Amino acid sequence: MNYWRQQANNLSQRLIEIRRHLHRYPELGYKEFETARYLAQILRQEGIEVREHVGGTGLVATIRGASSGRTIALRADMDALPIQEKTGMPYASIVSGVSHACGHDAHSAILACTAMLLQRYRRKLAGTVKCIFQPAEECPPLGGAKPMIDAGVLADPPVDAIYALHTAPNLPVGTIGIAYGPMMAASDRAKIKILGEGGHGSAPQQSVDAVLVAAHTVVALQSIVSRNIDPHSAAVLTVGQLQAGYRYNVIADMAVLDCTIRTTDVHSRQLIQDKIEQIVDGVTRAMGARYELRYTLGYPPAINDTVAVDQVIKAAEVVLGEDSVRIQEKTSLSGEDFAYFLEQVPGAFFWMGSRLEGDRKQYPAHHPAFDLNEAMLPLGVAMFCQIVEQELFREPLAGGE
Template identity: 40%
Template sequence: MRASIEYMTGPTELPSLPDARLAGLLEEARALQPRTVALRRELHQHPELGLTLPRTQEAVVAELEGLPLEITRGTTTTSVTAVLRGGKPGPAVLLRGDMDALPLTEDTGVEFASDVPGVMHACGHDTHVAMLASAARLLSSHVEELAGSVVFMFQPGEEGHHGARHMIHEGVLDAAGTRVERALALHVHANLPSGLVTTRTGPVMAAADTFDIRVVGSGGHASMPYNAVDPIPAAAELVGALQTMVTRRIDVFDPAVVSVTRIAAGTTSNVIPESAELSGTIRTMSARTRALVHEELPKVCENVGAAHGCQVLTDIEPGYPPTVNSPEQAARVLQLAAEVLGADNVEPMPAPIMGAEDFSYVLQRVPGAFAFLGTCPSGTDPAQAAANHSNRVHYDEAALANGVAMYAAFALDALRG
């Protein structure tokens, strides 16, 4: 049994959180399970990519019909913002579910597999939408207990399209008429035991930037390299030089990952090409280390290129910033999970994940938490389960009730009367 949370200062026992409003939330969520699963499967069978998800938007609006919600559709994306106003005035809390799929061909064999060639919900966003919609239904039955408003953020374009930023620019953080004061996003994880909730204080996911490097030399005959300026040795040396930069310039306690993932040069065996190209990703956990890598990477490239007589052009494309949890809100999520789901369904994250998430834009502006919900299928070793972004990934739908209950608990706790 995991009855404590280990922080940097050591283990701290979970406090007792007696709250009559939280009792029974899991059973209420389980009662909604048929609706949750039906919506999840509808979305899974008809996935959509990017910022334009018209069918998904219509399915969400239809599922929310009849609830006491103020619903707004996005203008720059097919987002849905729904506001539930409590029985008493008070602050606003935000709950997010992302909606877009991935460009993968599904190979799961489930009866509700994707009908769209080359598109699949391989990161569980269909489950996020379904959990959030059922949480809206559950909280609507508790509206008189809410001292404030709940903003439900149904977001397109998480998979690299900055959908959260679009919704922020359209005013989702002020949709209730008052600035959101707390925020929560849950993300399913196929390699965690089903029903388990885990998160951590501080950085939980990394910033993700991309780089493109062009090494320019002078082409010639491969039998006479002294008459050319060969860009390939320079490109090859850059791979090692960038790794050395990380190990010698970056604090190991504020880490960075620089991975070269593509090298391209040449057309045939007896020609030295004029140029070579490298591309890759940069992952960092803080703004300070991110800025340092952005500064150092071009310097390394230019100087290695100069040593080989080549010109090097470097471009860094910023992606999502680090996802950083509020210490208070992350701790509160773990405490709520222990009370609502039981202590066996709570575990603190030992370390951040180097993946990236655009809920980071919300957490830059609002204290909140990003947490994972385990969904490993029954009878499968979590370490061996197909992972998120695999075209064979399966999610245990029984865990979705835990997510619905957690969303509801977070809102009820934040909006105590």
């Protein structure tokens, strides 16, 4: 068995203990006070250098090698979701209405144990490893990555490459999912207020019907993805909400459209933003109405670096075996604020198989009954350690048996 896998297996009980502690006491984004304190304490007990309150509740553990070299960052998110847990497990959340339904408890436990292992091997390290525990991944549009970057987490020493993993309920334990290039989508929002002129339902000639203008706007907006976006580039525009009117015989003076926009490249992202404004401006003008548009940029698309993806795939083949890599043909259209890190430095985000087996049903992430297979925890540690070995160890470790 691979050396790191053996080492990580020895930490299995510790991993489960940390994961379950975090699971039992989840905290929402920007409020990971106890989570960060708990992790900081664990890391300091191992003699690891820890910086707290980086960009809010963020935490950075730094492992300095015996000799100088490049700097590699590993990132975990720490926040839970405003969801009432319904797993019925003994380690279920004891905080009402809050739970780790996205597996960030596992990410934090994996990174903490990775830091412990690397600390023990720091004499073999040529360079530095920064373990970044990030708040508020579930809190777009700001998120928790951006405040940490603004607080200088990627500087001093400057980070050369960054990696993150995420539990994958649809992949079996022992496999990973990854994509070259776009991995996750940009997630933006457009709120459009259409201002007409109210009136009596029997006298349309004296009014500007906001409902009719809104209807034309909805239809016209749907031409953007179908007619302006390259069919090879994934994009979605959904008008999720449309509100207008007061009564069946009253012409509405106002309508509000609220839309989510998902794109996988910066060109499409800009194009949709521009087109929405043009269409809303054109339709309202043609029909005698006015508009107000508020466009909010959420997380950018997460674009994996080719060299970093190769590192992840190589690590998976060493740690998990030849058939462990699933190349993702389709970009996930959900958002992920690891994208902010990937805008600054090359790196890769990958899915770590966490599917439950046996008679326990696997629910998707963000479901109240979501849970993960804890057998994935040591594999995550081994993956991170192997990537660091490839990046920073002067000579490979004796490969184990």
